[in-house]
Amino acid sequence: QQPVQSPQAVILREGEDAVINCSSSKALYSVHWYRQKHGEAPVFLMILLKGGEQKGHDKISASFNEKKQQSSLYLTASQLSYSGTYFCGTEGSGGSNYKLTFGKGTLLTVNP
Amino acid sequence: KAGVTQTPRYLIKTRGQQVTLSCSPISGHRSVSWYQQTPGQGLQFLFEYFSETQRNKGNFPGRFSGRQFSNSRSEMNVSTLELGDSALYLCASSFGTVPGYTFGSGTRLTVV
Numbered sequence: 216q217q218p219v220q221s222p223q224a225v226i227l228r229e230g231e232d233a234v235i236n237c238s239s240s241k242a243l244y245s246v247h248w249y250r251q252k253h254g255e256a257p258v259f260l261m262i263l264l265k266g267g268e269q270k271g272h273d274k275i276s277a278s279f280n281e282k283k284q285q286s287s288l289y290l291t292a293s294q295l296s297y298s299g300t301y302f303c304g305t306e307g308s309g310g311s312n313y314k315l316t317f318g319k320g321t322l323l324t325v326n327p
Numbered sequence: 328k329a330g331v332t333q334t335p336r337y338l339i340k341t342r343g344q345q346v347t348l349s350c351s352p353i354s355g356h357r358s359v360s361w362y363q364q365t366p367g368q369g370l371q372f373l374f375e376y377f378s379e380t381q382r383n384k385g386n387f388p389g390r391f392s393g394r395q396f397s398n399s400r401s402e403m404n405v406s407t408l409e410l411g412d413s414a415l416y417l418c419a420s421s422f423g424t425v426p427g428y429t430f431g432s433g434t435r436l437t438v439v
Contacts, residue, residue, distance in 0.1 A: 217369075247427065256331075256417065257370075259427035302370060313383045314360070315428070317370035 216240050218305050220318035227293050227325045235288040235321045237303030246279055246286040247304040247315055250297075257302060260288075265308070290323070298325045329353065331420050331431035339437045345406040348434045352399050352420030359401040360428065361393060364415040373416075376401055377423075408438045 218239040225233050237246060245264045249257040263279035263286055274291045290297055300322050304315030332351040340346050352359050361373040372385040376395035393403040399420075405412055415435050419428035 245426075249430075256430040256432045259429065262426040304370075313358070313375040313377070314372040314385065315370075316372065317362075319369040 217316055218303055218318040220301075220303060220321050222321060223319070224322040225324070227323070229295060229325055229327055230292055231325075233290045233293060233323060235290075235301050235303075235323070237286045237288070237305070237318055239284045239305050241284065241305075242308035243279075243281075243284050243305050244308050245306040246277075247306075248277055248286075248288050249302045249304065250299045251302065251320075252299040260301075293323075293325045295325050295327065298323055331418055331429050333416075333418050333431035333434050335434060336432065337435045337437075339439060340408050341439055342408055342410060344408050345404065346408060346436060347402055347404045348416055348418075348436075350401045350403075350418030350420075350431060352401070352418075353422075353429055356420035356422050356429070357399050358421045358423060359395055359399060360419045360421075361401070361403050362417045362419065363387075364417055364433070365413075370417070373403065405436075410438050412436065413438045 218237050221236045227233055247262050248260040251257040261277055263277055277288045279286045300320040302317050302320045304317045334349045358377045360375040363371045374384045374393050375382050379395045390406045395401045415433045417430050417433045419430045421428045
């Protein structure tokens with residue numbers, strides 16, 4: 216079952232914050248976050264594991280709520296380079312099924 | 328170090344033909360996954376290989392097949408192409424104990 220991402224699109228001005236959510240109806244083992252710029256390959260940002268802590272990467276961090284099977288990606292003080300489409304990819308409970316099920320993506324545009 | 332290399336970058340084929348796409352993972356990465364990316368369906372898992380063994384397969388018809396060689400390079404084949412097979416095909420490799428996947432730039436397949 217494909218996770219649901221929200222919002223579908225968001226427009227920010229440089230320096231503003233954003234939150235992207237990823238919800239699954241299935242029990243999750245892990246949540247991956249990737250960013251894809253137009254015409255480029257998706258780039259791995261971070262992974263949240265069941266039972267793990269909130270992760271951070273520069274001004275980008277994420278959390279994983281196991282009770283709600285939901286992960287949130289937090290982008291603070293956004294920069295122009297943050298523009299792109301953000302995907303969450305989920306791995307089902309039990310792990311080790313060697314596949315990710317991706318959400319449809321959230322298009323983030325950061326303007327000067 | 329070199330990233331994930333996919334060839335060719337672009338391909339135009341006619342309905343009914345078959346096509347073979349190639350992926351060379353990062354040196355040392357033994358897991359190779361394939362994903363299909365379309366505007367409507369997003370990123371969808373095709374299959375994953377590790378040490379020449381397919382460990383998981385997505386919900387695609389049997390026209391889609393793959394294999395992995397002893398040097399971890401992988402190929403995917405699509406037979407009897409349909410217009411709906413037009414997509415960006417992405418290959419991703421991983422090390423196993425290191426989280427996250429590294430994606431190649433993809434092969435853009437257009438079926439006419």
